[in-house]
Amino acid sequence: MLTDQRHQIIRDRLAVEGRVLAGELASHFGVSEDTVRRDLRELAKAGECRRVYGGAVASAPLAAATVSQRSGHAVEEKMRLASAAVRLLSAGQSLFIDGGTTNAAIARAIPRELGLTVATNSLGVASALSDHPQVELIVLGGRFVRELGTCVGADTLAAIAQLGADLCFLGSCGLDPARGVTAFDSAEAEVKRAMARNSAGIVVAVTNDKLATAAPYRVARAEAIRHLVVEKSAPAAILADFERQGAEIHFA
Missing domain, CATH: 3.40.50.1360 (Rossmann fold)
Structure with a gap:
């Protein structure tokens, strides 16, 4: 799976769930956790999420997923x-x-x-x-x-x-x-x-x-x-x- 594809899936999950776990993403994508952590660092640098222990949470604009x-x-x-x-x-x-x-x-x-x-x-x-x-x-x-x-x-x-x-x-x-x-x-x-x-x-x-x-x-x-x-x-x-x-x- 290409990097851009992984990033879009991560964005979609953040928009709906408000958070992602590195281990679950690695298993889903079939890549190493190091690769996922690099993806999350890139998204965090772009202001699209905030890194936390074990994964990332949505930044404020994404956190407002509807009920x-x-x-x-x-x-x-x-x-x-x-x-x-x-x-x-x-x-x-x-x-x-x-x-x-x-x-x-x-x-x-x-x-x-x-x-x-x-x-x-x-x-x-x-x-x-x-x-x-x-x-x-x-x-x-x-x-x-x-x-x-x-x-x-x-x-x-x-x-x-x-x-x-x-x-x-x-x-x-x-x-x-x-x-x-x-x-x-x-x-x-x-x-x-x-x-x-x-x-x-x-x-x-x-x-x-x-x-x-x-x-x-x-x-x-x-x-x-x-x-x-x-x-x-x-x-x-x-x-x-x-x-x-x-x-x-x-x-x-």
Whole structure:
């Protein structure tokens, strides 16, 4: 495969998924990881991505893949994560669930007999819970951002300030033991931080491609995570770093 062809495939993946892993690309292209790393350096030099440990993440203009684009990525993996995540719930809890396709999958997986109070700024999460017979649903209004599928801004923050939660299901654009939970959008990150502050515990469920990557805006430090829900194939060394900082690991 020619260099230009590899570069275009990398651009396409960054546009949809927001990140790429060097090892996966090397396997897909049938080339060495050194070749892929050289490709990523060239794209980063051109401002088309930002290098991170193990691969690269989209630069800000590319990071705004729409919710519909992201919803088709790793569907089965997100369903397994959701099934594992809802096992952390118990009747009577109050939850914050913010945006993201994994969190929407978690909302859909909440057992129909389980009584909860859920506050969300995500239209996807709200839609998933709109006909749940036992969930008291609180929709946090504000300025709706189509690319994110969530409400952000002063009105959203004011609504969050009036609430408290037992658990916060925090969507993560990147998750790294050193950088913690990160997001691509500053307004989105501000809402996530507010939810985390008003919660007794943070739950993060992530697919492997988000581990050891970081977006520009910090949301929460790694030591703030109480529960980390991951795929069974998640790298053991990275998980050990999170465990040392207090996270309980749950495999999907």
